[in-house]
Amino acid sequence: MNVRAHLMWDEAVTGYNFGPGHPMDPVRLGLTMRLVEAFGLDREAKVVAAKPAGDSMLRLVHRPDYVEAVRRASADPASADGSYGLGTADDPAFAGMHEAAALIAGQSVGAAEAVWGGQALRAVNFSGGLHHAMAGSAAGFCVYNDAALAVARLLELGAQRVAYVDVDVHHGDGVQAAFWDDPRVLTISLHEHPQTLFPQTGWPQETGGPKAEGSAVNVALPAGTGDAGWLRAFHAVVPELLAAFQPEVLVTQHGADTHIEDPLAHLAVTVDAQRAVAQSCRRLADEHSGGRWIALGGGGYAVVDVVPRTWTHLVAIAAGRPVDPQSETPDEWRHEVYARTRQQAPLRMTDGREPSWRGWEEWGYDPDDALDRAVVATRRAVFPWQGLLP
Template sequence: MSAYNFGPNHPMSPLRLDLTAALARELGIFELPQVEVIPAYVASDDELATVHTREYIAAVRRVGEDPTLSDHAHGLGTEDDPAFAGMHEASARLAGGSLLAADAVLGGSVQRAVNFGGGMHHALPEKASGFCIYNDPALAIMRLLDSGVSRVAYIDIDAHHGDGTERVFWEDSRVLTISLHESGMTLFPGTGFANDIGGPNAEGCAVNVALPAGTSDAGWLRAFHAVVPQLVAAFGPDVIVSQHGCDSHRDDHLTHLNTSVDGQREAALSIAALAEKVCEGRWIAVGGGGYNVVSVVPRVWSHLMAIAAGKPVPLRTAVPETWRAHVAEKYGRVAPLLMGEDADTWWRSWEVGYNPSDALDRTVMATRKAVFPLYGLDPWFD
């Protein structure tokens, strides 16, 4: 998977995947008896074409075969998505990982599957965008639908709006897309506001919570719990697909949110519990953004995998010394001592009241007013 590499100066470093896999291995997650690690495969053109245009797939192949080319019409060879040798194969392998996850859940051999190398949620059917070439969450959802699943809920907690996945299913009432992200007023891609609720044939099937810059764990989790559980329960999906970009962390240099590793672990626990409640535990989780590649990404995604395996890692667990030594020796970086940050993740329930003078509450209420009535829910009290 680390062949998905835009170059040494690009924020999306494949180092984050290497260090995540190494940390999960040192923590014993991959060796748990209920865990199976399966290598991803390169998705075929026919599989990719369930979401992407044939013309775009051919363009990715062409640029990957000759990285001196650029194709800005398809978003390739740009500053965000530089061309690199083998671009098609590397991108299609990330997609293949999420398709494998979908197939495992469809086959009934597992309830939960994780592809931490996936989460490329900005990719559009006809164009690369925001470090994303092929939209693996959308491909996994389409695989579920094409295989007879009636309804899928997609929950995106990346700091950036999940615009590509939302676009694919904008007119599809079988898919509920919920994106909890920093407001487009301050962050790429500049979209995803409360009144963006889906196309005429799927009103209420796109849900957006545009968080103010600076939102911390308390506000982030308050917003999540004021919107996500109610709508997912009302929608009644057969499977939940979630995107766990961890760039909302306070130490991520590309965004302006203020969450912690502890808060993101709490969100993953909440999604796992929601899957148990509404769809018999069927849950596919993918990675996404995350640019603090030593201190944040490996811990957050290791927590995610442990939660999916039903063996959450306590926050006060020591980071394995072998992994810390590996980070120091190979990369010259100082790794964290614990799997958590001793953050305060207390959040105020919506039931205690709405504060109109609070910017976070105003954005949550805007989303609830736009969507809740479409599900028979009261935006003030439910």
């Protein structure tokens, strides 16, 4: 077994369930783990179930009154009236909500502890990445912000430089807010432009608070951006900033909702490009953080066709045994998909694309291209604060 990688998993995380018809169907988590197992990746990474985050841990990011509000709504869902963001259409209260959300948070905190403590070089929690939850409110299907809690735990353990890279289609607003004034944390978010998508934040001019100018980085991508543009934007921004910042740990969030089939957003990315970014994140961790890498899930609402394949690739890359994109999905997994969803499973681990992009340095800036204008806006806003040329 390759104990250099941990896979954080407890079947009880599927209890994070907002109910029938809600886009965040926990079947996406179960089907991902079954696909991981079908490829034998649970024998390549050490599967670890961490304990739920306790109150003192949750309070590294969340206000005590909010934690108590979640606990009350969890015990009596009918009492949730929209205050604290609980009991809304996005975040309906459900029985056991506190316990399920704290368990997911615990997996991300456990990943942080394992990587910082040297028990693992890399760790994955694809049930996590709930990046919209704020200090005092739920938002965007997120109750506790496990991503911010993982970063906060790393700081508590002694880390002085942590980089957080978020490639979910939605802005990583909760993580940015948690470390807005903390120069020890560099947050980078690539997301659909706030003019066209929730949470309507993540403008390039959002660059950090007075004590941490240049520590928040936002790339607002035009609706319709596909593989080539998405990868061009990532490579035009992320590698240079990580090289300048030199994090001790890299934390990444891999929401699969950038995919062209995702029903809640408007980018046109494929599983193949999502896999390419996961590969790049591992390489960047090797180059800049001694290999220390914590990878989280996030959004993703094409729960059969996209999410399980994307996050299985993520686990495989972290485990050091990448899955050939041309591989057929295992028969037993296809039967599981049909039994649980009455949908036909995808037949291969690829969307049939060969991702490529125009490198920023090689091709330069095209002022007539909306994607290039987005990249330039970010570079001009942030790069000088990091001692880089825009």
